[in-house]
Amino acid sequence: MARELDLNMPVIENISPLHFDHKLGFYGDYENKDDILKLTEVKELSIFQIAKFKKSSVDINQIIFNNLKLPTKSLTVTSDNIARILWLGPDTWLIVSRDKKLIEDIHNIFNENDFAVTDISQSRAVIEISGSKSKDVLKKGSPLNFNNDMFKPNNCANTTYNGINIIIDFISEKPDCFNLFALRSFGGSFYHSITDSCLEYGYEAI
Amino acid sequence: MLEIKCPYCGKRSQNEFSYGGDATVKRPTLGEEISTEDWDNFVYFRDNPRGKHTELWHHVSGCRQWFKASRDTATHEIFDTCKMNEAFNE
The missing domain is CATH 3.30.70.1520 (Heterotetrameric sarcosine oxidase)
Incomplete structure (x- = not known):
């Protein structure tokens, strides 16, 4: 027998794509450094x-x-x-x-x-990464050429990061700030890929 | 790793691209009588040349456009790339 739909059931709250991955705090080799990376999930875009x-x-x-x-x-x-x-x-x-x-x-x-x-x-996980080492983090996983000022503020590119298809949007420089878009289903994997690359520079998840 | 010049995005790494086969193969004309042999030739049989080859590539992790490339199958040198509706400059 089919169950009747309960119209009084609580509305499921919107959960951001990186809700279970993005935990605030300091990570990696951040001690005694002034200029660590900052990482945040961009929500409600x-x-x-x-x-x-x-x-x-x-x-x-x-x-x-x-x-x-x-x-x-x-x-x-x-x-x-x-x-x-x-x-x-x-x-x-x-x-x-x-x-x-x-x-x-x-x-x-x-x-x-x-x-x-x-x-x-609702189908994209978006990470904002900023800091003077953010290009170095992107270079670790993406084949895009970030050298010689070929990729400047207000440039964007579809590319890959450790095999995950992403869009890189170069927001501003000094310090370099990028928005990174990945498919929501790849969000967790992409987030950990980025944070692993950030560890040697130290980063703050905000 | 090859560096391939996408006609839309410029030089990008090979792992953003996907190979799409011989660009000179023509599909049999629709509406005409087509023999089984012609279909076989179109679907299954390809030349396997050593040297210059005109082929299709797809910038699958980039702008998602198909384009043509002229490549040496022995040395992997890419002589030229162009949009689907254009001809090579060489």
């Missing part, structure tokens, strides 16, 4: 993937989203205080913001005849 259909004749340069143009140059980001728009591939972008109200704007600007809009806010 709105993340939308936008893909323009091949048949669409919309001129991307005419589209303004929240005063931002969609980047058409590879590996670049357009940003302001509210949102960041990452170039992911030809005619594909990622919009990242803390503002939940952007959803309406997104659906107004990117109409369904020209764009595929996918809300992937």
